Amino acid sequence: xxxxxxxxxxxxxxxxxxxxxxxxxxxxxxxxxxxxxxxxxxxxxxxxxxxxxxxxxxxxxxxxxxxxxxxxxxxxxxxxxxxxxxxxxxxxxxxxxxxxxxxxxxxxxxxxxxxxxxxxxxxxxxxxxxxxxxxxxxxxxxxxxxxxxxxxxxxxxxxxxxxxxxxxxxxxxxxxxxxxxxxxxxxxxxxxxxxxxxxxxxxxxxxxxxxxxxxxxxxxxxxxxxxxxxxxxxxxxxxxxxxxxxxxxxxxxxxxxxxxxxxxxxxxxxxxxxxxxxxxxxxxxxxxxxxxxxxxxxxxxxxxxxxxxxxxxxxxxxxxxxxxxxxxxxxxxxxxxxxxxxxxxxxxxxxxxxxxxxxxxxxxxxxxxxxxxxxxxxxxxxxxxxxxxxxxxxxxxxxxxxxxxxxxxxxxxxxxxxxxxxxxxxxxxxxxxxxxxxxxxxxxxxxxxxxx
Numbered sequence: 074x075x076x077x078x079x080x081x082x083x084x085x086x087x088x089x090x091x092x093x094x095x096x097x098x099x100x101x102x103x104x105x106x107x108x109x110x111x112x113x114x115x116x117x118x119x120x121x122x123x124x125x126x127x128x129x130x131x132x133x134x135x136x137x138x139x140x141x142x143x144x145x146x147x148x149x150x151x152x153x154x155x156x157x158x159x160x161x162x163x164x165x166x167x168x169x170x171x172x173x174x175x176x177x178x179x180x181x182x183x184x185x186x187x188x189x190x191x192x193x194x195x196x197x198x199x200x201x202x203x204x205x206x207x208x209x210x211x212x213x214x215x216x217x218x219x220x221x222x223x224x225x226x227x228x229x230x231x232x233x234x235x236x237x238x239x240x241x242x243x244x245x246x247x248x249x250x251x252x253x254x255x256x257x258x259x260x261x262x263x264x265x266x267x268x269x270x271x272x273x274x275x276x277x278x279x280x281x282x283x284x285x286x287x288x289x290x291x292x293x294x295x296x297x298x299x300x301x302x303x304x305x306x307x308x309x310x311x312x313x314x315x316x317x318x319x320x321x322x323x324x325x326x327x328x329x330x331x332x333x334x335x336x337x338x339x340x341x342x343x344x345x346x347x348x349x350x351x352x353x354x355x356x357x358x359x360x361x362x363x364x365x366x367x368x369x370x371x372x373x374x375x376x377x378x379x380x381x382x383x384x385x386x387x388x389x390x391x392x393x394x395x396x397x398x399x400x401x402x403x404x405x406x407x408x409x410x411x412x413x414x415x416x417x418x419x420x421x422x423x424x425x426x427x428x429x430x431x432x433x434x435x436x437x438x439x440x441x442x443x444x445x446x447x448x449x450x451x452x453x454x455x456x457x458x459x460x461x462x463x464x465x466x467x468x469x470x471x472x473x474x475x476x477x478x479x480x481x482x483x484x485x486x487x488x489x490x491x492x493x494x495x496x497x498x499x500x501x502x503x504x505x506x507x508x509x510x511x512x513x514x515x516x517x518x519x520x521x522x523x524x525x
Contacts, residue, residue, distance in 0.1 A: 130162035142177035160191040173198035176212035189220040195233040215243035226254040231294035235265045246277040256293035277310035296326040305329040312339040339377035342405040344398040362408035377421040403442035410449040443509035
């Protein structure tokens with residue numbers, strides 16, 4: 074069989090297969106158009122789309138990062154690669170990568186700007202030069218996005234993460250999600266730590282972790298770097314999952330007194346009752362969430378909060394447990410709003426209501442902290458809106474919707490509507506918000522987007 078080809082020497086689909094597709098689908102216009110778009114990806118004009126992402130597998134001999142570097146060396150098509158994904162070939166394994174291995178593809182892929190590490194075991198490279206010697210290395214470059222997702226580290230230490238960050242002088246978006254590692258005080262004397270205080274800049278930081286990994290989330294490491302960075306990171310967006318554990322760093326630990334650039338802050342509060350109970354540790358109080366330093370962040374315009382769905386370890390028929398979980402989150406949100414600077418323009422609260430029944434709805438309507446939240450909202454003189462995103466079962470992806478709406482920049486969005494005080498008597502999700510925030514609702518501040 075013959076096949077199509079491009080000037081870059083890339084094979085295309087066999088011609089007889091293309092002919093059969095066209096013959097079979099000549100009456101099915103929509104499918105034929107789809108096939109035509111797929112076939113077009115073999116044309117020179119679409120080479121960028123073909124090669125924009127390369128996926129490597131450390132546990133597959135012909136797909137390691139070293140093999141990718143060999144492939145990319147001297148190939149013109151390597152210039153089209155912008156994204157590198159490192160993940161296991163077998164879903165049951167967690168293969169090892171060494172920090173300096175990432176330098177190999179970066180040496181030969183000139184436009185690589187996004188890197189994702191997923192479900193791999195990160196080790197320190199024994200032969201890696203001291204950070205001070207790699208500052209001007211050819212493989213060291215800025216990234217638009219670095220994602221470290223569901224990874225583990227050598228000795229469960231933050232050390233490999235710090236070693237890895239030394240490869241990038243600037244990162245637009247840094248996502249650190251469900252990765253197991255711990256911070257130890259002696260790490261502050263490491264050469265990479267001193268280097269990172271002046272050698273890296275991050276504009277958007279996302280730190281998320283599941284409940285069962287919170288004690289080894291690695292968040293403290295980022296907190297120590299942020300606190301001592303000089304000059305401070307030019308953070309515009311900060312997202313954190315915080316459990317309110319006394320042994321866990323509070324929000325203030327991730328804020329630098331010299332930073333004045335933060336525009337968008339999101340805090341996902343994890344109910345304390347979902348966390349492991351440690352002997353001798355008192356439960357978190359509302360004081361834990363008070364963050365006076367936020368008053369100094371006069372550039373802050375958006376505060377995003379959450380109202381979580383019930384998790385499996387909260388008995389849905391235990392009214393007291395449900396009440397405690399929801400009050401815990403609502404109290405934390407009140408303290409965060411009270412800590413907000415007066416220039417704040419938008420508050421976004423995401424409600425996850427996939428498992429709520431009539432009993433839960435009544436419990437939520439009756440939470441005592443609603444009144445305090447309403448009063449806290451009305452204190453913000455420049456506030457333009459309180460947008461409540463209500464995600465029902467089967468709803469659209471919340472992160473995608475928030476990015477799409479970028480509230481309140483699209484006030485005419487079809488997703489949004491301003492609710493009226495009269496809705497407070499209705500047993501609906503918008504009615505819960507109207508009942509809980511009567512003052513803000515009467516002032517026309519409260520808007521609702523229901524995703525279902």
